[in-house]
Amino acid sequence: MLEAARDADASVATAAVGSTGHVGLEPLVTATLDGETAFFSECSPGRARSVTEALDGGTLPSEDAVAVVEHEPGAATLPVPDEGPLAVGERGVLGSCGWAVPGSIEDYRAGAGSLPTDLELADALSRLRESGLRGRGRGDASADAPVADEWTTASEAAGDPVVVVNANEADDRAAGDDLLLEGAPLSVLDPALTAAEALGASDVVAYLSEDADLARERVRAAADALVEARDPEASLRVVVGPDEYKAGEPTMALEAIEGNHRLEARRRPPGPSEYGLNGRPTLVHTPRTLAQVGRVLAGVDPGGVPADPGTRLFTVAGDVAAPATVELSTGATLSDALPAVEPEGSRKAACVGGVFGGVTRSLDVPASAPGLESARLGTNGAVELVGESTCMVALAGERAKFAREENCGRCGPCREGSKQLVDLLRDVYDGEFADGMLRELGRTMRETSLCGFGSDAARPVTTTIDVFETEFHAHADGRCPSGTCTKL
Amino acid sequence: MSTDPIWEDTTTGADVPLTEDIAPGTANDPPAGSTEAATLTVDGQTVEASVGSTLLDACEAVETDGDVLALCSYDDEEQIGPRSECRTCMVETEEHGVVPSCSFPVEDDMTVSTDTESASEARDVNLDLILSNHNLLCTTCGANGRCDLQDVAIENDVEEPRYGVLHDRSQLEPIDDSSPFIQIDRNKCILCNRCVEACNDVQVEGVLRMEESGGETRIGFQNDADTMMDSTCVSCGHCATVCPTGALVEQGLVDATTLPVPGFTHKNSAEGIVGEDYERQRTQMTPMKREGDTRNEPRVSRPEPAATAEDDWL
Numbered sequence: 029m030l031e032a033a034r035d036a037d038a039s040v041a042t043a044a045v046g047s048t049g050h051v052g053l054e055p056l057v058t059a060t061l062d063g064e065t066a067f068f069s070e071c072s073p074g075r076a077r078s079v080t081e082a083l084d085g086g087t088l089p090s091e092d093a094v095a096v097v098e099h100e101p102g103a104a105t106l107p108v109p110d111e112g113p114l115a116v117g118e119r120g121v122l123g124s125c126g127w128a129v130p131g132s133i134e135d136y137r138a139g140a141g142s143l144p145t146d147l148e149l150a151d152a153l154s155r156l157r158e159s160g161l162r163g164r165g166r167g168d169a170s171a172d173a174p175v176a177d178e179w180t181t182a183s184e185a186a187g188d189p190v191v192v193v194n195a196n197e198a199d200d201r202a203a204g205d206d207l208l209l210e211g212a213p214l215s216v217l218d219p220a221l222t223a224a225e226a227l228g229a230s231d232v233v234a235y236l237s238e239d240a241d242l243a244r245e246r247v248r249a250a251a252d253a254l255v256e257a258r259d260p261e262a263s264l265r266v267v268v269g270p271d272e273y274k275a276g277e278p279t280m281a282l283e284a285i286e287g288n289h290r291l292e293a294r295r296r297p298p299g300p301s302e303y304g305l306n307g308r309p310t311l312v313h314t315p316r317t318l319a320q321v322g323r324v325l326a327g328v329d330p331g332g333v334p335a336d337p338g339t340r341l342f343t344v345a346g347d348v349a350a351p352a353t354v355e356l357s358t359g360a361t362l363s364d365a366l367p368a369v370e371p372e373g374s375r376k377a378a379c380v381g382g383v384f385g386g387v388t389r390s391l392d393v394p395a396s397a398p399g400l401e402s403a404r405l406g407t408n409g410a411v412e413l414v415g416e417s418t419c420m421v422a423l424a425g426e427r428a429k430f431a432r433e434e435n436c437g438r439c440g441p442c443r444e445g446s447k448q449l450v451d452l453l454r455d456v457y458d459g460e461f462a463d464g465m466l467r468e469l470g471r472t473m474r475e476t477s478l479c480g481f482g483s484d485a486a487r488p489v490t491t492t493i494d495v496f497e498t499e500f501h502a503h504a505d506g507r508c509p510s511g512t513c514t515k516l
Numbered sequence: 517m518s519t520d521p522i523w524e525d526t527t528t529g530a531d532v533p534l535t536e537d538i539a540p541g542t543a544n545d546p547p548a549g550s551t552e553a554a555t556l557t558v559d560g561q562t563v564e565a566s567v568g569s570t571l572l573d574a575c576e577a578v579e580t581d582g583d584v585l586a587l588c589s590y591d592d593e594e595q596i597g598p599r600s601e602c603r604t605c606m607v608e609t610e611e612h613g614v615v616p617s618c619s620f621p622v623e624d625d626m627t628v629s630t631d632t633e634s635a636s637e638a639r640d641v642n643l644d645l646i647l648s649n650h651n652l653l654c655t656t657c658g659a660n661g662r663c664d665l666q667d668v669a670i671e672n673d674v675e676e677p678r679y680g681v682l683h684d685r686s687q688l689e690p691i692d693d694s695s696p697f698i699q700i701d702r703n704k705c706i707l708c709n710r711c712v713e714a715c716n717d718v719q720v721e722g723v724l725r726m727e728e729s730g731g732e733t734r735i736g737f738q739n740d741a742d743t744m745m746d747s748t749c750v751s752c753g754h755c756a757t758v759c760p761t762g763a764l765v766e767q768g769l770v771d772a773t774t775l776p777v778p779g780f781t782h783k784n785s786a787e788g789i790v791g792e793d794y795e796r797q798r799t800q801m802t803p804m805k806r807e808g809d810t811r812n813e814p815r816v817s818r819p820e821p822a823a824t825a826e827d828d829w830l
Binding site for chain 2: 274279280282283286288289290291292293294295296297298302303306307432433434435436437438439440441443444445446447448451465468469471472475476477478
């Protein structure tokens with residue numbers, strides 16, 4: 029696309045930026061002239077060329093544009109149309125995604141997220157404490173818990189601290205981290221470096237999946253630019269781990285970075301903030317958390333509800349024409365994200381929280397961590413819409429099977445529990461629905477597993493039983509209400 | 517310290533840990549135990565716990581209301597564990613909810629209950645989960661009567677494990693009978709990891725490791741061998757000493773405590789046996805270890821294995 033625009037041989041500045049989060053609009057081309065931007069979705073190379081030529085000729089083409097937005101000339105963040113998918117939610121941490129050049133220090137500093145570079149630890153801690161910010165994503169060692177607590181523990185622990193950006197999320201239902209790293213890597217790396225400086229560590233490790241080629245390329249370039257601009261002495265390493273779900277668990281991330289022979293979750297307490305990478309006090313944050321940290325440290329009012337301030341990124345996927353990642357205030361509800369996608373068929377349910385999310389019929393659930401938790405849903409930022417043709421028992425079974433196959437094998441409740449979970453679900457197909465046993469097993473896995481993998485693994489099963497109990501009974505009676513389980 | 521180069525030479529590499537090349541396949545766990553002494557309450561009784569204590573230490577100091585099984589925990593915690601894998605040591609605390617007592621550090625003013633509904637349920641379910649992956653033919657097992665799993669199952673009044681036991685012979689892994697000294701029956705293994713730590717952290721031999729993941733997780737060998745005899749084992753026997761079940765048993769003890777039921781033996785409890793090619797192996801060191809590590813002919817001939825041991829395993 030960029031080639032096509034450049035081939036137009038026009039004196040128009042072109043740049044490859046990251047995604048806006050709206051996959052269905054891509055390839056998306058924006059053309060800007062004098063404080064006016066036109067959006068062209070599903071743009072062909074030919075159209076990109078003609079748009080460039082028009083700009084070169086001094087006019088902003090608007091024919092077949094999905095939106096034309098007026099804004100301040102030189103706007104640092106994506107101008108947002110009044111309606112359409114791009115108007116869904118708000119664009120705080122996503123502000124420069126799809127707009128700014130990913131590795132450009134100038135573009136980044138022009139944005140709202142620029143950080144003071146001489147932040148004292150006490151000042152950083154008090155800003156985080158006052159904000160009440162919580163960690164985001166399952167890969168964050170302070171997921172749903174106050175970030176300030178994690179920083180305080182790390183700052184008080186003995187040893188040389190280190191900051192790990194845990195961006196290895198193999199569950200593509202939750203695309204928020206990759207979106208930030210591909211579109212606005214500096215908004216993640218700059219707060220990571222600030223955290224390292226505040227803690228007295230000059231060491232930051234960005235941990236990505238080995239398959240995240242674009243993110244790795246952009247993080248590497250952004251890291252080089254940032255180190256050069258901020259502190260040539262700083263160390264900002266990029267390390268990759270396997271593209272496996274378990275490899276995103278915070279302690280397995282540390283094991284992967286250390287190069288351990290086989291990934292296994294670490295026993296805790298103490299957690300990574302006391303005993304992390306090579307035994308050092310370690311902050312393990314996801315890109316989503318660090319982007320929020322950056323805004324708080326830059327003095328931006330995070331907004332949202334006091335119990336979980338800021339915004340959260342939700343990727344709406346599943347039975348939709350194309351997934352979309354949107355940013356919602358924690359004061360919004362999940363259903364506010366729905367206009368961003370085109371559903372395929374009528375919706376029967378949603379699985380919220382990724383592969384081990386919770387199943388719900390209603391999306392009128394607060395987009396905050398406490399709101400999601402009280403609805404027994406996951407907080408990792410994935411909203412998977414489930415259409416009428418999906419069998420909920422089969423969905424629960426698939427998730428249990430995934431847990432059985434992908435767990436690290438360390439602790440009994442997860443390794444053996446996921447095996448029994450699959451067997452008990454198979455028994456449903458044989459006519460026996462032992463719901464009491466399933467619930468008891470689910471409870472035990474949740475409460476006694478060694479890491480988040482096992483704690484979450486039974487959630488799709490237990491929440492599906494709660495919401496779709498009749499479907500389980502129907503299967504035990506030899507009937508699949510959605511007609512998809514043919515082996516009954 | 518002298519500046520003599522000889523002295524300097526002798527210190528070269530002193531910082532390199534002996535375990536540097538060892539690949540145990542297990543996580544780099546944090547230290548367990550508290551950093552401070554603490555006074556806490558266990559089932560209403562006050563316990564003074566010293567630095568380095570876990571909740572299990574505190575529970576063991578008093579008579580608890582519930583049986584804290586702590587199956588995978590090992591008494592000598594200098595180099596082995598706590599790994600906290602079986603999760604049969606769960607207790608309920610007012611401060612942190614249900615936690616594994618074997619590795620949870622004591623904290624001042626903590627209130628611990630061992631017999632709450634959720635703690636008891638957690639221990640019961642987790643014990644049954646361990647049993648679900650265990651060949652429960654105790655009477656033919658070499659560890660019959662000296663098995664931690666058997667002990668805790670009896671202590672916990674397990675009569676019929678809720679998830680059943682491993683009994684389909686076609687699902688059982690072949691028994692590794694290749695070594696004249698240690699027999700491995702992975703169908704008895706609860707993956708507590710004690711043997712891996714004894715081998716790597718205590719003996720510093722680097723033979724055993726944890727390998728695979730999920731339901732395939734198993735004890736394997738660091739040199740990728742399929743059998744004990746192809747491994748770099750030196751037959752020190754420490755793994756068998758720390759094994760809580762009949763997964764690793766000294767060959768001389770394989771039939772020591774089994775009940776004499778005609779036709780039923782440990783070897784025919786599983787469908788297959790591997791390593792019979794090595795039946796006549798007489799040295800303590802496996803060929804792999806001997807060839808890999810011994811540069812010169814040994815000056816002292818190794819003792820022959822005791823005749824009784826040989827008779828027993830043939």
